[in-house]
Amino acid sequence: MKRSVRADGAATKERLLDAAVELVASGGLPALTQRAVASEACVPPASIVYHLQSTVELRRATLEHAGAQIGTALAARLREAEADPRRIPAICADYAVELVRERRSETVCAFELLTAASFDVELRPMVKLFNDRLATLLVPIAGSQRAAYGLGAAMQGCVLIALATDAQEDLWRTVFTLVATPTVADSVEHCSGQTSSNLNLEQSVNEQGIR
Numbered sequence: 001m002k003r004s005v006r007a008d009g010a011a012t013k014e015r016l017l018d019a020a021v022e023l024v025a026s027g028g029l030p031a032l033t034q035r036a037v038a039s040e041a042c043v044p045p046a047s048i049v050y051h052l053q054s055t056v057e058l059r060r061a062t063l064e065h066a067g068a069q070i071g072t073a074l075a076a077r078l079r080e081a082e083a084d085p086r087r088i089p090a091i092c093a094d095y096a097v098e099l100v101r102e103r104r105s106e107t108v109c110a111f112e113l114l115t116a117a118s119f120d121v122e123l124r125p126m127v128k129l130f131n132d133r134l135a136t137l138l139v140p141i142a143g144s145q146r147a148a149y150g151l152g153a154a155m156q157g158c159v160l161i162a163l164a165t166d167a168q169e170d171l172w173r174t175v176f177t178l179v180a181t182p183t184v185a186d187s188v189e190h191c192s193g194q195t196s197s198n199l200n201l202e203q204s205v206n207e208q209g210i211r
Contacts, residue, residue, distance in 0.1 A: 009051070012043060012047060012051065013051045013052075015041045015043070016037055016038070016041050016043065016047070016048055016051055016052065017061060017062060017065040018041070018065075019037050019040035019041035020032060020037045020040075020058065020061075020062040020065070020109075021062060021065060021066050021105055021106055021109045022040065022105055022109075023036055023037060023040055024062060024066075024108070024109040024112050024113065025104070025105035025106075025108040025109045025112075026105075028112055029059075029112055029113070029116050032055075032058065032059060032062065033055070034048045034049065034052065034055065034058060037052075037058065056122045059113060059116070059120070059122070059123055060122070060123065060125075060126045062109065062113065063109075063110060063113040063114070063123065063126045063127075063130065064126055064129070064130075066106040066107075066109040066110040066113070067110050067126075067129075067130045067133070069103065069106045070099065070103065070106055070107060070110055071133050071134065071137065073095065073098055073099070073103060074095055074134075074137055075137055077091050077092070077094065077095045077098075078091070078137060078140070078141075088141055088180060089177045089178075089180040089181050090177060092141075092155070092176060092177065092179075092180035093173045093174075093176045093177040093180070096155075096158060096159055096162060096173065096176040097169065097173060099159050100159065100162045100163055104163070107159065107163065108163060110130070111156075111159075111160055111163065113126075114127055114130065114156075131149065131152060131153075134148075134152040134155075134156075135148040135149045135152050136148070138151050138152055138155075141180065151179070151180075154179045155176070155179055155180070158175055158176045158179055159176075162176075
C-alpha cells in the first residue's frame with residue numbers, strides 16, 4: 001500500500017511539472033502560478049501545495065524537470081556516437097532539431113527560466129546545476145571541463161536563435177554542426193585559457209556566492 005501511495009504521489013508530481021512546463025512554454029514565466037498549474041494538470045489546488053509548497057520551489061522544480069528531459073535527450077544522442085566519434089557534430093545538429101521541433105516546450109521553458117535567473121536569485125543555483133550537468137555531458141566532445149562550459153554556452157546560443165527566428169532548418173543545422181566540431185571546441189578551450197574569469201561559468205557563479 002505504501003509503495004502504491006508513493007508511486008501515485010510521484011506520478012502526480014510528474015503530471016504537475018509537465019503542466020508547468022507547458023504553461024511556461026506557452027505563456028512565459030508570469031503564467032507559472034500554483035493555481036494555473038493545478039488547473040492545467042486537472043488536480044485539486046491542495047495537491048500542488050502538497051508537492052510544491054511555494055512559488056520558488058515550483059520554479060526551481062520546473063527548470064530542473066525541463067532541464068532533465070533536455071539532458072536525457074542529449075545523453076541518448078551522444079551514446080549513438082560512441083562507436084564513431086566522427087558523427088558527433090552531425091548528431092549534435094540532430095539534437096538541435098529535436099530540441100526545436102519535438103522538444104520545443106521543454107526547451108522554451110528552460111530558456112525562459114534561465115533568463116529569469118537574471119532577476120530571480122532563487123533560480124541561480126538551478127542554473128548552475130543546469131550548466132554543470134550540460135558541461136559534464138559535453139566533456140568527451142570538448143576535451144576538458146572548461147571547454148565544455150564554453151561549448152555548452154555556444155550550443156545554447158544556437159538553439160536560442162533557432163527558437164526565436166524563422167531561419168531555415170538547414171542553416172541552423174549547419175551552424176550547430178560547426179559549433180560541435182573539435183576545432184571549435186579547441187578554440188573555446190584556448191579562449192577559456194585567455195579569459196577564464198569570463199568563460200568559466202562555475203567559477204563565476206561561485207564568486208557570486210552561489211553554492
